Amino acid sequence: MHVTVINPNTTASMTRAIGEAARAAAAAGTTIVATNPDSGPASIEGYYDEVFSIPGLIAEMKKARGTDAFVIACFDDTGLDGARSLADVPVIGIGEAAMHMATLVATRFSVITTLKVSVPALEHNVRKYGFDARCGRVRACEVPVLALEDPASGARAKISSEIVRAKDEDGAEAIVLGCAGMAELAASLTREHGLPVIDGVASAVKLAEAMIGLGLKTSKVGGYAPPRAKAYAGTFAWAAP
Amino acid sequence: MHVTVINPNTTASMTRAIGEAARAAAAAGTTIVATNPDSGPASIEGYYDEVFSIPGLIAEMKKARGTDAFVIACFDDTGLDGARSLADVPVIGIGEAAMHMATLVATRFSVITTLKVSVPALEHNVRKYGFDARCGRVRACEVPVLALEDPASGARAKISSEIVRAKDEDGAEAIVLGCAGMAELAASLTREHGLPVIDGVASAVKLAEAMIGLGLKTSKVGGYAPPRAKAYAGTFAWAAP
Amino acid sequence: MHVTVINPNTTASMTRAIGEAARAAAAAGTTIVATNPDSGPASIEGYYDEVFSIPGLIAEMKKARGTDAFVIACFDDTGLDGARSLADVPVIGIGEAAMHMATLVATRFSVITTLKVSVPALEHNVRKYGFDARCGRVRACEVPVLALEDPASGARAKISSEIVRAKDEDGAEAIVLGCAGMAELAASLTREHGLPVIDGVASAVKLAEAMIGLGLKTSKVGGYAPPRAKAYAGTFAWAAP
Amino acid sequence: MHVTVINPNTTASMTRAIGEAARAAAAAGTTIVATNPDSGPASIEGYYDEVFSIPGLIAEMKKARGTDAFVIACFDDTGLDGARSLADVPVIGIGEAAMHMATLVATRFSVITTLKVSVPALEHNVRKYGFDARCGRVRACEVPVLALEDPASGARAKISSEIVRAKDEDGAEAIVLGCAGMAELAASLTREHGLPVIDGVASAVKLAEAMIGLGLKTSKVGGYAPPRAKAYAGTFAWAAP
Amino acid sequence: MHVTVINPNTTASMTRAIGEAARAAAAAGTTIVATNPDSGPASIEGYYDEVFSIPGLIAEMKKARGTDAFVIACFDDTGLDGARSLADVPVIGIGEAAMHMATLVATRFSVITTLKVSVPALEHNVRKYGFDARCGRVRACEVPVLALEDPASGARAKISSEIVRAKDEDGAEAIVLGCAGMAELAASLTREHGLPVIDGVASAVKLAEAMIGLGLKTSKVGGYAPPRAKAYAGTFAWAAP
Amino acid sequence: MHVTVINPNTTASMTRAIGEAARAAAAAGTTIVATNPDSGPASIEGYYDEVFSIPGLIAEMKKARGTDAFVIACFDDTGLDGARSLADVPVIGIGEAAMHMATLVATRFSVITTLKVSVPALEHNVRKYGFDARCGRVRACEVPVLALEDPASGARAKISSEIVRAKDEDGAEAIVLGCAGMAELAASLTREHGLPVIDGVASAVKLAEAMIGLGLKTSKVGGYAPPRAKAYAGTFAWAAP
Known part of the structure; x- marks a missing residue:
């Protein structure tokens, strides 16, 4: 293939x-x-x-x-x-892929993306795909896309904090990582937080x-x-x- | 201005x-x-x-x-x-403009556009704008955009037939014309059918x-x-x- | 006219x-x-x-x-x-007018009205007009209608506080003023908060x-x-x- | 009581x-x-x-x-x-009462009311009560309210015809009679059509x-x-x- | 009967x-x-x-x-x-019964159930019955079903606290008790909180x-x-x- | 695996x-x-x-x-x-699997299942999964599950007729076969009708x-x-x- x-x-x-x-x-x-x-x-x-x-x-x-x-x-x-x-x-x-997967392992998921400016576009996609009743919230960690790979951005820690909030405030049972640049974090965040953290790539x-x-x-x-x-x-x- | x-x-x-x-x-x-x-x-x-x-x-x-x-x-x-x-x-x-106007003069409207291929995109817009409970149906008259001005296309008659169906089958109280190229038809179709026929331009x-x-x-x-x-x-x- | x-x-x-x-x-x-x-x-x-x-x-x-x-x-x-x-x-x-306008300049708006007793009626209108996915929240400043013009009511300050909350908590990109008696505040609140504050009149x-x-x-x-x-x-x- | x-x-x-x-x-x-x-x-x-x-x-x-x-x-x-x-x-x-009852005995119901002019108001109520996914259609038999009791209006036959259409076209499992003046027909229409025909009074x-x-x-x-x-x-x- | x-x-x-x-x-x-x-x-x-x-x-x-x-x-x-x-x-x-009743006396209700594990199933029922726009939130008091009757569980106090939050945070006008084992609390909680607290049994x-x-x-x-x-x-x- | x-x-x-x-x-x-x-x-x-x-x-x-x-x-x-x-x-x-796949290749799909008695349960699943705006209709071919394999049931022809109706009446762009017993028909029906016919197994x-x-x-x-x-x-x- x-x-x-x-x-x-x-x-x-x-x-x-x-x-x-x-x-x-x-x-x-x-x-x-x-x-x-x-x-x-x-x-x-x-x-x-x-x-x-x-x-x-x-x-x-x-x-x-x-x-x-x-x-x-x-x-x-x-x-x-x-x-x-x-x-x-x-x-x-990759957005729809991760969200479809999330609905197969959890009754509710939250998305954690990069910047607030992208949130309305993603919320719109959530509704377009039919997952508005399944998505707790689209959250932004406020790290720009190209800064994700820069350790100085503190990206992992900020995403991790949002995961804690998503569990507590949104009732999220799974997390969808909202940027291709976050792919490598999925496995370790899954282990750390004890719920599926899903990468779209x-x-x-x-x-x-x-x-x-x-x-x-x-x-x-x-x-x-x-x-x-x-x-x-x-x-x-x-x-x- | x-x-x-x-x-x-x-x-x-x-x-x-x-x-x-x-x-x-x-x-x-x-x-x-x-x-x-x-x-x-x-x-x-x-x-x-x-x-x-x-x-x-x-x-x-x-x-x-x-x-x-x-x-x-x-x-x-x-x-x-x-x-x-x-x-x-x-x-x-012009699409949103016409639909907003339609909701101010009618409890339900239908859209008549050119080709079937555009219907899903327009249905998607209807939902995005929040008018899915107000839109009876998005209909296609099957006249391509650039043929609208060609009298041989029979465009006006085909649109007029769809208006009749929209009233009967969809309960449409107003009609939204679904192409900029239909603008000049709004007034005469309004008179002919006795309901608001709305042009987006x-x-x-x-x-x-x-x-x-x-x-x-x-x-x-x-x-x-x-x-x-x-x-x-x-x-x-x-x-x- | x-x-x-x-x-x-x-x-x-x-x-x-x-x-x-x-x-x-x-x-x-x-x-x-x-x-x-x-x-x-x-x-x-x-x-x-x-x-x-x-x-x-x-x-x-x-x-x-x-x-x-x-x-x-x-x-x-x-x-x-x-x-x-x-x-x-x-x-x-004026309610529908302001909400339609809000959806043309913002992906999400919040409403700030007078009293809590009016909130369910306004939420109902929001759904009736199709804007429930676009409205963050209907908020009350708890100033009665006829007290709005009385400086002693502190109306402007209370509305201004709700605008801050609407931006932070609701993700509101525009504000709809939920009472005809608030009309004169729109311009100055727009300047103060840096987003559209919309009057229905x-x-x-x-x-x-x-x-x-x-x-x-x-x-x-x-x-x-x-x-x-x-x-x-x-x-x-x-x-x- | x-x-x-x-x-x-x-x-x-x-x-x-x-x-x-x-x-x-x-x-x-x-x-x-x-x-x-x-x-x-x-x-x-x-x-x-x-x-x-x-x-x-x-x-x-x-x-x-x-x-x-x-x-x-x-x-x-x-x-x-x-x-x-x-x-x-x-x-x-009586409208909400009949609709609540219908949802307790059927997965889907249709409403049969008097005149077409009332259909949008009733459809609006259906949505307001939350029953839009449960209501197949709001139908009109085109008999005015005060003519319902006049045998010359043919009201019963017209309602009965709409019940047949509601079963066939809407997948209705129950019928809600959409006017107080239809109350006395519920029992006989229930027997005739073999499904619950529900009166609001x-x-x-x-x-x-x-x-x-x-x-x-x-x-x-x-x-x-x-x-x-x-x-x-x-x-x-x-x-x- | x-x-x-x-x-x-x-x-x-x-x-x-x-x-x-x-x-x-x-x-x-x-x-x-x-x-x-x-x-x-x-x-x-x-x-x-x-x-x-x-x-x-x-x-x-x-x-x-x-x-x-x-x-x-x-x-x-x-x-x-x-x-x-x-x-x-x-x-x-009893779940649908209590929710139907709640919608007849309040524009919005919240549910208070036993454990968090049951919340998704109840949220699903809320949507199935059509009450998602009427239900503020499904809350859990985190007392297991069989502990409800045990005074040491502190069940009544925990439910009472959730009622306060439901009024403040959800805009709840009525409360639905989300377990058959809470039936005997409805009357006293109604008196205490000044709003309808509804038991499903x-x-x-x-x-x-x-x-x-x-x-x-x-x-x-x-x-x-x-x-x-x-x-x-x-x-x-x-x-x- | x-x-x-x-x-x-x-x-x-x-x-x-x-x-x-x-x-x-x-x-x-x-x-x-x-x-x-x-x-x-x-x-x-x-x-x-x-x-x-x-x-x-x-x-x-x-x-x-x-x-x-x-x-x-x-x-x-x-x-x-x-x-x-x-x-x-x-x-x-297999139901959710086929529907998820359908939404990845078509803007709208229809389901063709066995008997009318199953339609409400499937419509309920469609809503539960969030696909109600994407599903044209759940149709029944009126062949019981265990008769599907019996050539005398005419199952293939009946399903094929429903596919034609789904394209014409529902605007379906893909078909979801609504029974595990229909799995072997997917490939030939895809070829015959020129659109994706999707099997859940x-x-x-x-x-x-x-x-x-x-x-x-x-x-x-x-x-x-x-x-x-x-x-x-x-x-x-x-x-x-």
Whole structure:
């Protein structure tokens, strides 16, 4: 199986870390290619950054024809619907992947993401996926995406504090880590707090393998129908269906 | 007042028609500038086309600094959240504008859009705006966006048939026209069917005037906070906050 | 344009203040008439007071035939559905007006009203309008309606404290002022707190102008159909359709 | 036990029929007083009629002090919240009573009311009570309230036809009769269609007895707190709390 | 009338207490038989215990043929849907009974149950019954079911503390006691806290009497249709329909 | 990996077919053990049958200690919450598995199950899982569970007809097969109808493998906490925690 994991921001070091997390989760026969766009923001923090990461995500998808599934490795599930319209192989966002997994092991989960600016977009996704009655709260640890890897940010301690609050205040039975950059913390936080702490990168890779194994394809009879042939002007001429 | 109406597709004739509809609705002291991106799809029909219309929409917004409000003249409300993050003046989508207006004159409305492929995206917006208990159904007349102006498409008759069905089957008390290209039909369909048939372009212009008059600005303390300063790579370097 | 603003309580000084707020918001060509019923409660605080303000509201509407729109200037949107059944010109409640405006500039708002007794009625309206996923909380500052204008009530400081809590605890990005008597505080609280603080009187006047400009009428084919002709007994004989 | 059943319209013959239906349902030790206002509409069909039936309803409640419970015998549950604010004994609407009963014997019910104009108000109540996932549809048989008793109206046959459609199209397992004037049909329609056909008058009387037996009172600590003392002007001076 | 109250756990002393509470609530002509299964858990605290209490509950129902209604006296409404499929007389759970009653006297209620492990199951029931917008919160006092009667457990004081929090934090206007073993506390807590504190055992008995009086039967045309005839293997052969 | 697939009914031939479907879906290194209870109904059609299949399901789980995950192979997800309380390895119902998969490849799906009596239970699960806005309709083909394998039942043709209706009437973009006995039809119906037709047995096996691969365990801090130690009386003494 070939799974293409696309980090929709343009920070190559983050792509490498995501690739490692994906490979760590992948089954023996699964090949992971981790990539990111040439153009767009260095990190995705809020609605504006999303706008400029999606065309590059699509460009990466077009290059990757031949893959068996795509994973979008930003917790906002950036560009998920557009990507599904393009592909007929499965496309899975790491946000939805982690939340689906959480509902299978807990009656209620909370999300811990990076910055407050992303909370409304994630709350919106929670409702879109149908999990509003299952999600206690979307919390922010107030560490920017690219600072997560910097030990000086205190990221792990801040996330750990939010987990304690999520258990106490939200009745959370599981925690969903709300950024691809938090992937490596899942295992140790699970042990520390005694409840499932779920990473979306690994979750999405395993879901992708599951869907490939099932032979499941994205439906092409409704909202994800192939884009209609038409002219695309200017710098996006390359993207014309 | 200066209102910038952005048609997010690249079809200039449609932009002109939208500009006319906007000017017809505008108050005496309101200046309308209608524009469209240089790059992107000729029409927006489904999730994929949305992806490539939003960067150009943002580019048009950046050129237009000095305007008092923006109207996004595609019924999908393409790029609305990203646009609100950029601007502090009001940004109004024609889809939301028409739906808000419908809820002020009717207990239940139905939407009539162009193609079936757009229905899921519009149903999603209906839920996002909170109008799922007020919307009877999102219907498609199966006329493509750019064929609306072609008399041979039979667009008016097909829309009119859907209005009859919406009254009978959905209990619709008002109709929302689900494409900027249907603007000129609102008045005559209202007369013909004896219920409010609402166009989003005019609705959004009037809402924009109302919000300007109120001095209302987009909130900058949460999800629409200004994008954080960061590097934007490649062809999107121009968009860096 | 002629807009009739009806304060459904019987306190003339409040009607005058509402009229001033309405005129301050109105466009150059808009005539505002502010009025209140002869009969009914001096203020509306809870469900019981609503009962006895609505017949007088309808009586004022009947006197006002010739107006282009009605505004109901109580935040409970007292009698809104009944009023819409009577009129074919637009009828707008200040509660709904402010909430619609809030959803156009913020992903989440909180309401700050007068007394706790009104909170359930307002929460009910929030759900009725579809904004329950967008409203953080309906808060009470515990100042009675008619004490709002009395400096000794400390109203402004109490409302200001609730705004701080709404930002911190509810994630509110905008504030809706939950009483017509708070109209004059909107501008200064907006400046003080750095987020939109929205008054319903001004919002409703601008929405009324927008709807008049659009030629929008209340739908008469469903729940707002004209009342059927029938006998009305006793003191309400005058109201018979 | 003393239960006061108030028909909020002013048609005495309908009050008598309601009184008979109530007495037929009442337990041995229950005294039923059926009454109606002096002032207001001859029947309640839509939002406008509701306005002018509620003050008279309250007036009847004030006369009736000493009763152990009130039943509001219009399927719109006209004035229910205001009435609960006045009384501390239980107040039960026949609409809510029938719907509560339906959810105890069926996973899904449909409502059959008189006229289409009342459907939105009833759908609104269904949502307010929380039964939107349990209610298949609110249907209208298009027989006016006061024509129900006229054999020439064909009311029974029309209701019976709607029951067949409700079973087939809505998956209804129980039927709620949506007008006090349909009370006498419940038993025979139950037998004919082989599913529970539920009348609100009888349901409300039995719920009233149940609540009296439990010593349950309306809560006075929130939205149903007693109205605050204040001046009531003009013809409603009598209603001042 | 004959009402069979089944305590689905196997603790006979609790069955006796429930029987007393039921008889205290019952009308003069109502005979209460309180019973419990021979097999199953000594108390029901969470989903696992539910599994093994339901077959015994059904067995008790089969023995009781001839009764006019069944009450399931565990606040989880253990086995309610299965029980309704078996019987055509009404079957009422004490959880739903108390919640229905609460919505008739308050705009918002909170539940106070025994242990945290039961909260998700009760929250699920709240949503299933449609009361999620009416329920402030499901709270646990952290006293196990069988310790409720032990004065050393401090149960009454702990419940009383939660009532104070429910009023302050949840805006609760009424309290629902979330365990059959709390029945005897309802009256004194009502007096102490000045709001309705509702016990499910009494509520269910009164609802049962109401439904019997109405001649209401469980619908047999949908989800509660009689089980289809088929072989039941092994120790459950006795249960074959 | 070891996955134990439990058919909760007692029909061994159906267990064998389920085991084959599970093995066909399983990865190379996955061992499938398919089993069924000794006691209980020959098929599960409605709420009553569920009651008597769950204790046997738990008994099978207890025998299977050592497995890495459990699959409950009845589309009602019979006993899922109780099973999760017992185990710390993942427990997956085939109904939830298929629905989760459907939401990853389609904006809307419909379910096609066996008999009308099961529809309310499945609709309830749809809401419980949060998929009510994503599920067009739960349809019944009116073929009993054990007749599915009998060619004379015409099952395939009846299901195929419902798929056509689901596309036309519900806007379904994917189909979920609502019975374990339909597993073998998924592939050919997918080809025939040109949209994803999803089987729960295969879906659950792949989800189980994914969760095992992730090291995900059922949360033990809330509703799925281990059952508390207590006496279990009578025939269920064996089940005492």
